[in-house]
Amino acid sequence: MQVPSPLTELRDERLRARDVRLYLKRDDLISPDIPGNKWRKLKYNLIAAREQGHHTLLTFGGAYSNHIRATAAAGARYGFDTIGVVRGEEHLPLNDSLTRAVKHGMRLAYLDRTTYRRKTEPDVLAALADEFGDFYLLPEGGTNALALQGCQELPAEIAPDFDVLCCACGTGGTLAGLAAGLRPGQRALGFSALKGGEFLAGDVRRLQIDAFGAETGNWAIDVESHFGGYAKRTPALDEFVADFRQRHDVTLDWVYVAKMLHGVFDRVRTGVFPAGTAVVAVVTG
Template sequence: MEGVSLRLPSPLVELDDERIARHGLRLFLKRDDLINPEIPGNKWRKLKYNIAVAKAAGVSTLLTFGGAYSNHIRATAAVGHYYGFQTIGVIRGEEHLPLNESLAYASSRGMSLVYLDRTTYRRKTSPEVTTKLLERFGDCYLIPEGGSNSAAARGCVELTGEIDVPFDVLCCACGTGGTLAGISAGLNPGQRALGFAALKGDFLAADVVRLQRDSFGEPLGNWSINTEFHFGGFAKRTAALDTFIQDFGRRHGVTLEWVYVAKMMYGIYALADRGFFPPGSRIVAVVTG
């Protein structure tokens, strides 16, 4: 697909870390964050087939949803810019000027920003809200918040085929469940996917089941979600998480994105210390942003 330069397959690198090695484990990073600086990681994989569907349908405008700091909003704006779509971002909450860095970037890439109060935003998928949006903006291809739908799951399946070393567990951070739904569908027998929820609650499992049923006909039994390492909830952080990020950066020269990726990595190390992974396991962690 023409449009923007993409680094695919994304790099796979093994970490040299005694905290993992002492448990008889090997840990690899799947550096999807390096696919493209404007459309990194699971954002490209989720949007790839969505824009293909929109183009095939002859729809020239993408409409999607997100918070004021949404990486999905940024990525959709970039995809629209590079692949010839108009884009509309429906933002949760009231407008605040000047725009923050995320929304300023989206606007610079041509995205029109509209705002829904938080009460209405919670009903964003209802026919009442979507009908009003389509009446206002005309024929649009709607992409859900976070980009997670059956087209997104199909894009995430492709990640597993890029991994050229044997592995046992494939880990990813979870916000809407689309990445986990897709990568587990690409696994071989005996391999498992482990998601780390970046927000409170246990609703993500039901979302993954729904996505897999819509995408692949039935839910799969080769995945699970750990809900322990959210550090207080979505976009919440603690001193322990910050210390882990700083230490990881010193050891490996990689600055972990803290909303999703750092929580997953912290969880992997904590579970390794508890003996969760059998000795000899090879673990791949997807760095999504």
């Protein structure tokens, strides 16, 4: 595990022209199997599971869930059995994400979409306990109060002074935790990967209240950089990814990170980030 993760400053004429400094916090390099915010969200949950005497982790996700794959890898690394409850029906052969989860020893189960929507209700959880026995429950996406505590640690790893810390948003958990770790005067900016992501603001507030007892108020969410919605892409986004690879030799995840960084550069171009601003963008992997 590479923690703290590397911090690198981008050299880019588009930044120099606007007198903006941009650093990449390379959380994607923490681990090839448990990268970025996945590790930070799992860290304190794994400690809690061990302290509570659990030997099995159970979590939920879609068929392409990076969280399911990371949970499987973490379980294999730290000695937990793992169960991944997947939304929908089984499809064979398994896709790459689920194949890698199984290779790490994860047992897969499936819930029809109607039941999956009720996955946190007591009768559904009781049925899973009847089938699999005792387990430590990790929520879909890994976002809970303990996950926020892990994400809260990231800002302290950044030595240079900065003004804005940016990240991609799926559930809002990473943003909620990062904002809680900032120093006075700094702010966090999340970029929703979902179309219609306005609801995330309420989720972030609730997550912070649950984890820390109050909301921090030092964050905002961009809801316009989704490129059509979750896991959707456009030629403009693909062009940005290819250009970024050519300029900086970094291949961006287009589902989350590329949309976030496109939004960052758009703010640089339009002057939303004024001259003299120092920005850190978290590459979650």
